[in-house]
Amino acid sequence: MAENEKKHDPEKEKRKIQAVSRMKEIMTDYYIEAKGAREKGRKVAWITSGGPVEPLIAMDVIPVYPENHGAMIGASKMGAQLCEQAEEMGYSRDLCSYARADIGDAVAKTGPIGGLPEPDMLVCCNNICGTVLKWYETAARFFNVPLFILDTPFIHREFTDSARKYVLAQIYEYISFLETHCGRKMDYERMEEVGRLSVEATQLWQSVLDTCAHKPAPMTAFDAFFHLALIVTLRGTQVTVDYYRQLLDELNDRIDRGIAMVPNEKYRLLWDNLPVWYRTRWLSDKFAGHDAALVADTYTSAWSGMLPEMNGQSFLEAMSETYTKVYINISIDRMFDIVAGMIQKYDVDGMVMHSNRSCKPYSLGQYDLRQMIMDRLGVPTLIIEADMVDERNFSESQIDTRIDAFMETLKS
Amino acid sequence: MITAGIDIGSITAKAALIEDNRLLGTRLQFTGYNAQKAGKSVLEELIAQSGVQREQIALVVSTGYGRNSVDFADKAITEITCHGAGAHFIDPETRFVIDVGGQDSKVIKIDAAGKVLDFAMNDKCAAGTGRFLEVMARAMEADLDDFGEISARADNPASISSICTVFAESEVISLISKGETRENMIAGIHESVASRISAMARRVGVTDPVMMTGGVARNPGVVRALEKKLGVEIRVSAHAQLNGAIGAALLAARMQQAV
Numbered sequence: 001m002a003e004n005e006k007k008h009d010p011e012k013e014k015r016k017i018q019a020v021s022r023m024k025e026i027m028t029d030y031y032i033e034a035k036g037a038r039e040k041g042r043k044v045a046w047i048t049s050g051g052p053v054e055p056l057i058a059m060d061v062i063p064v065y066p067e068n069h070g071a072m073i074g075a076s077k078m079g080a081q082l083c084e085q086a087e088e089m090g091y092s093r094d095l096c097s098y099a100r101a102d103i104g105d106a107v108a109k110t111g112p113i114g115g116l117p118e119p120d121m122l123v124c125c126n127n128i129c130g131t132v133l134k135w136y137e138t139a140a141r142f143f144n145v146p147l148f149i150l151d152t153p154f155i156h157r158e159f160t161d162s163a164r165k166y167v168l169a170q171i172y173e174y175i176s177f178l179e180t181h182c183g184r185k186m187d188y189e190r191m192e193e194v195g196r197l198s199v200e201a202t203q204l205w206q207s208v209l210d211t212c213a214h215k216p217a218p219m220t221a222f223d224a225f226f227h228l229a230l231i232v233t234l235r236g237t238q239v240t241v242d243y244y245r246q247l248l249d250e251l252n253d254r255i256d257r258g259i260a261m262v263p264n265e266k267y268r269l270l271w272d273n274l275p276v277w278y279r280t281r282w283l284s285d286k287f288a289g290h291d292a293a294l295v296a297d298t299y300t301s302a303w304s305g306m307l308p309e310m311n312g313q314s315f316l317e318a319m320s321e322t323y324t325k326v327y328i329n330i331s332i333d334r335m336f337d338i339v340a341g342m343i344q345k346y347d348v349d350g351m352v353m354h355s356n357r358s359c360k361p362y363s364l365g366q367y368d369l370r371q372m373i374m375d376r377l378g379v380p381t382l383i384i385e386a387d388m389v390d391e392r393n394f395s396e397s398q399i400d401t402r403i404d405a406f407m408e409t410l411k412s
Numbered sequence: 413m414i415t416a417g418i419d420i421g422s423i424t425a426k427a428a429l430i431e432d433n434r435l436l437g438t439r440l441q442f443t444g445y446n447a448q449k450a451g452k453s454v455l456e457e458l459i460a461q462s463g464v465q466r467e468q469i470a471l472v473v474s475t476g477y478g479r480n481s482v483d484f485a486d487k488a489i490t491e492i493t494c495h496g497a498g499a500h501f502i503d504p505e506t507r508f509v510i511d512v513g514g515q516d517s518k519v520i521k522i523d524a525a526g527k528v529l530d531f532a533m534n535d536k537c538a539a540g541t542g543r544f545l546e547v548m549a550r551a552m553e554a555d556l557d558d559f560g561e562i563s564a565r566a567d568n569p570a571s572i573s574s575i576c577t578v579f580a581e582s583e584v585i586s587l588i589s590k591g592e593t594r595e596n597m598i599a600g601i602h603e604s605v606a607s608r609i610s611a612m613a614r615r616v617g618v619t620d621p622v623m624m625t626g627g628v629a630r631n632p633g634v635v636r637a638l639e640k641k642l643g644v645e646i647r648v649s650a651h652a653q654l655n656g657a658i659g660a661a662l663l664a665a666r667m668q669q670a671v
Binding site: 367374380385393395397398401402404405408409412 | 477488489490491492493527528529530531533535536615
């Protein structure tokens with residue numbers, strides 16, 4: 001208690017985002033509801049972070065995200081211990097730490113919420129990586145539940161017509177899979193309503209991120225990492241729409257009142273890849289110590305990148321394109337276009353790339369992307385090597401020196 | 413005006429004094445387990461040896477991994493920026509610095525003024541560093557100082573394929589048991605170090621002229637292997653191990669002038 005009092009800093013208090021407490025409330029309610037689903041006769045589906053959640057919401061199935069849980073494990077600094085649990089079971093240390101931590105926790109149930117609510121079915125979309133296929137197959141065997149796999153082709157150049165037909169056909173298969181395992185028909189009117197809420201939430205999320213185009217930024221990417229949870233887990237619900245409206249109002253109010261997250265913001269940086277969940281505070285303080293604000297990132301914006309181009313299509317039709325075109329399912333050239341757009345929009349001075357030992361599809365190509373950014377845009381770019389959840393892959397003094405050296409070059 | 417630079421590395425602590433853009437003196441000693449103590453004593457020794465008074469030193473800049481433990485320094489600056497400044501001071505033509513120290517290796521691209529344009533450092537692995545060579549010297553029961561000379565007599569450098577220092581050591585031991593010559597093994601070790609560093613250098617893009625600094629620059633075998641790999645001539649700094657400390661002292665002088 002005494003320590004907490006010592007840390008109390010009125011300036012810091014003023015900069016705190018008030019909506020945080022509402023967010024915690026929503027997430028707590030959500031996990032309580034998911035944990036008690038079975039008693040209430042509701043179904044639970046585990047789904048990958050980039051998977052189409054809207055049909056689940058429309059079918060009144062509670063979506064649960066092992067990856068969100070992985071982030072929670074990382075933030076609670078329980079990553080190494082649960083990863084080791086999976087390693088003891090025979091899983092390689094080279095595997096994704098979300099997969100290892102979740103597999104470890106599914107057996108040990110020693111994580112921050114004592115294990116995820118067990119699934120009635122699994123929905124796996126490979127738009128984010130190939131690991132999820134084997135991970136979900138393992139889970140399907142372990143829990144003995146049905147698994148649906150949505151295969152989204154990698155986009156090298158364009159989203160072709162054949163790809164559209166291929167994915168759309170699977171979306172209808174996905175709906176029949178849900179109908180079979182829920183024992184009732186999809187209500188397509190409800191489906192379109194969920195789709196409308198999802199689009200609205202995604203638009204609001206983009207507006208939230210866009211507030212950081214303002215100088216100084218009212219929040220940083222470290223805040224976005226936190227507020228992201230709802231757009232990942234509960235898009236397609238009214239509560240998410242309401243929450244982001246509240247957050248957006250608060251951020252706009254901060255802009256009006258001149259409240260910056262980094263008090264003396266001088267340098268504006270763009271972050272690439274997943275957060276280092278167990279070191280967000282350390283990294284945030286580190287950059288703030290250099291008067292640097294991470295004003296945008298490619299990770300949290302990946303969910304607003306999911307904003308469908310409706311063009312008069314139904315939500316399900318638009319969905320096939322949206323879910324296939326996510327940030328890490330596209331070529332480096334397309335990634336560069338997105339990054340270049342962000343550099344301009346947020347008026348960025350430098351870029352920090354997290355080469356994430358766990359996330360191969362996100363990290364592969366970073367060196368090429370870095371070269372393109374430096375050569376074509378002249379934006380200095382730093383790569384730091386770490387891992388999103390497994391803190392055994394984080395060397396503090398190495399990263400400390402890299403960040404200091406990078407900031408010295410930016411300042412000189 | 414006199415300024416001091418202190419570079420606390422993983423193995424050695426270095427100090428340099430600069431007076432009016434002229435190198436006044438340098439000092440090197442082992443860091444030991446207490447970086448803070450090493451920083452204090454290396455500067456005290458240097459002061460005693462150069463005959464200057466502590467009060468004459470206008471500003472102290474610390475660098476290296478122990479930079480934040482030098483509590484009496486006026487400012488801590490990373491070794492990247494210091495090595496850039498140091499190399500530029502030693503040879504203003506330098507556009508690229510390869511620094512290989514005890515625990516890390518780094519490459520730094522600098523402009524005509526010695527300002528850092530880009531850099532890369534090794535991470536979480538001691539392959540391609542001085543420590544790697546130390547471990548190998550122990551396995552070979554050879555003196556590290558003789559490594560360069562011995563490797564010059566190799567006729568067919570052995571291939572050391574393992575990236576990991578510990579595994580490379582067992583690889584060397586198995587080569588010894590197969591009767592491979594010492595010359596070829598040491599040359600192979602140098603090539604292995606050079607491969608790691610050249611890959612990092614290419615990532616940043618080598619720009620001529622190249623200067624090599626750090627303790628490993630004193631090993632002509634590594635320098636030769638690197639020259640071959642990169643296809644460029646490498647200039648070895650006469651103050652290889654002191655480059656960071658010299659750069660720190662220069663940056664201290666620049667800070668003092670700016671005041």
